[in-house]
Amino acid sequence: MPEEGSTQAAAPRNVLERFLLSVTNVLQSPAIWFRETIVEPNQKPSVWYHQKFRRVPTIDECYTDDQVCITEADIQFKRDRLVDSEIVAILRSRFEDCTLYEAPDHLEKCHNLWEIYNDATTNYFIKYGDLGGYATAKSCLMKQKHRMIWERRHGPVGSGMNNQ
Template sequence: TTVCDQGQTMGGESDIAAERRATARAEWEAYWKIRDIDSRGTFYPRARYYVHKMFDAPASWFRETIVEPLHAKNKMPYYQRELTRVPEIDDCGVNDKACYFEANEQFRLDKMVDGFILQILRQRVDRCMLYNQPNFNPCQKVIEDMEENELNFFIKYGELGAEADVRDAYMKQKHRMIWERRHPEVMAERARLYSDHKEKLANGEMDYEFWKKGTFFQDKKNLEPPYEFHLSKSTLEGDKPLSKDWQFYKKVAQDEEFAKAQDAKQHKMPLF
């Protein structure tokens, strides 16, 4: 089965394409207005403005009058293939090999699609930060979308390895739900911090330390002892030890201020 793209009409132009075209036309008109204002009272810049305008006027007229209407009239609708969902792994019988195979193939396809979605979100952040640097405030929404999707992707697929299948992901989900039930106070604190973060974001305040405690190489999961020349795990993994001191967690359990003191040693460099 196929579904038609949202806002798309048969043989016509989508609302999104029309909006982008109108935005591009307004930006082009604003460009010529700036050129006109900057060249007033001058000789060579004014002459260059008229020459450029002379070449641009017929080309813009031909595109807006002939090319764009033809594209809008003859544009074919975009269809996205919608695959029929098969039963999930929790619906399969213990010895149902066929059901397990279909659920595993569906899991692999979902992982691939989620990976491409995350890649697109990262590209949006890169383009936004490159365009608006050094002011990253206009990129708050795209950064928030990317960080949330990275977290969700890690929750579902993280630390499973390349050879993991749908049963591994199912077991990970089961263990995560058990852990959340055993630690309701931790989940309540997470919910409170997340709510405060969303409230700050709605007020125009982007607290990037909510997602990244400092820059990427200062994250605790990336810490490595200075006396070793090899990494304990791949940089793509996210469960590196906080410390190789075997008494570290014992000290944290005995003294609450010890963890705060260790965290204070982390030099934070916020982006906003």
């Protein structure tokens, strides 16, 4: 009888268990052999904790009738948006932690974190603000295009309109 914690399987107790074990071995053995001898030796060992996606062409590089390219650009846009929102959240939490830790002198000691956080939120809003939850890469591109046209006509956003 195998001890507790042992990896040995218990011997079949009757004819039915022996038959089921033999059927299981017949079905599983080819799959196990294929994985151990072909799949695992040919896999590259992953050194990254997270999955690394390849960059695909952006929406402005896609043809208007290429739905696969547009879909890939949308997926990459959503992934980039999630990454950027996490970066802003991390910067916010760092600033909040600094504020709590440096309680009376937090205005002087955490000022650099505050500036970094403000720059990140401004850039995030410039790129993704007012797009809504169901934004696509095309709507983001159109927002950037409209902003560039506005800045060409009226100057930088937030500086007031230049009446010429």
